[in-house]
Amino acid sequence: MVETTRDMGAGSAARAEGLHRAYGRGAATVRALRGVSVALAPGTFTAVMGPSGSGKTTLLHCLAGMDRPTRGAVWWGDTAVSRLPERRLAVLRRRRVGFVFQAFNLMPAMTVAQNVELPGRLAGERPERGRVLEAIARVGLAGRERDRPGQLSGGQQQRVAIARALVSRPQVLFADEPTGALDRATGHEILTLLREGVDRDGRTCVTVTHDPVAAGYADRVLLLADGVVVDELDRPTAARVGERLSRLGG
Numbered sequence: 001m002v003e004t005t006r007d008m009g010a011g012s013a014a015r016a017e018g019l020h021r022a023y024g025r026g027a028a029t030v031r032a033l034r035g036v037s038v039a040l041a042p043g044t045f046t047a048v049m050g051p052s053g054s055g056k057t058t059l060l061h062c063l064a065g066m067d068r069p070t071r072g073a074v075w076w077g078d079t080a081v082s083r084l085p086e087r088r089l090a091v092l093r094r095r096r097v098g099f100v101f102q103a104f105n106l107m108p109a110m111t112v113a114q115n116v117e118l119p120g121r122l123a124g125e126r127p128e129r130g131r132v133l134e135a136i137a138r139v140g141l142a143g144r145e146r147d148r149p150g151q152l153s154g155g156q157q158q159r160v161a162i163a164r165a166l167v168s169r170p171q172v173l174f175a176d177e178p179t180g181a182l183d184r185a186t187g188h189e190i191l192t193l194l195r196e197g198v199d200r201d202g203r204t205c206v207t208v209t210h211d212p213v214a215a216g217y218a219d220r221v222l223l224l225a226d227g228v229v230v231d232e233l234d235r236p237t238a239a240r241v242g243e244r245l246s247r248l249g250g
């Protein structure tokens with residue numbers, strides 16, 4: 001197991017210390033994470049890879065405050081996320097992190113702008129029109145604010161989902177296989193957009209992917225197997241990632 005201690009401590013945008021996450025009880029217990037420690041330096045792009053069932057989504061959900069570890073701690077800057085009561089966590093999560101899913105998860109009856117506004121509205125806030133338009137423009141969809149998701153291509157729908165995640169100006173953007181439902185060329189556009197957010201806006205980005213080419217957009221790849229980090233690659237190329245993955249049987 002590789003302990004990624006290099007960036008530990010203050011200064012990380014987010015970090016996990018000794019994360020364990022078990023599902024179920026007794027003989028049926030699944031140990032999805034078995035002691036994962038990772039630190040995400042601000043303004044970096046990390047790809048999380050590994051065989052199916054290795055714990056990638058569980059790690060992302062724990063780091064994003066969407067799931068609670070059974071043991072261990074998650075930090076966003078100086079804030080101990082895993083100890084926050086649910087309501088405070090919900091408020092902080094909306095301000096500090098964004099999340100993008102493989103399946104876009106847009107509301108089909110709502111317009112692009114309404115989808116982007118939705119998280120704020122659900123939190124009882126009045127949408128700031130300027131911020132909403134800025135987020136939509138940032139993902140290259142200026143002028144499409146009144147369209148419904150059904151009028152957009154898959155790649156454009158994922159852009160809307162990214163705008164929705166970015167409207168609160170989060171420090172960390174988590175993406176779980178954001179290109180998994182897209183063809184390669186469209187996936188490339190989405191990854192370029194995520195990369196630009198890191199390079200231009202200084203955002204921290206973490207993405208789960210099965211695709212070595214997608215991992216090549218990241219600064220660092222973490223390889224998971226059986227709930228632990230087994231390897232780490234800096235400045236990955238698709239070829240090197242593919243080679244390491246095949247060693248893992250993933």
Ligand SMILES: Nc1ncnc2c1ncn2[C@@H]1O[C@H](COP(=O)(O)OP(=O)(O)OP(=O)(O)O)[C@@H](O)[C@H]1O
Pocket residue numbers: 023024030031032050051052053054055056057058059
């Ligand atoms: N809510 C849950 N209840 C029970 N078991 C779960 C739950 N979520 C995940 N697991 C189990 O935890 C393990 C890790 O799952 P996880 O989804 O994190 O893996 P993954 O690496 O993201 O897999 P994939 O690449 O297939 O999406 C798997 O054995 C999975 O079946």
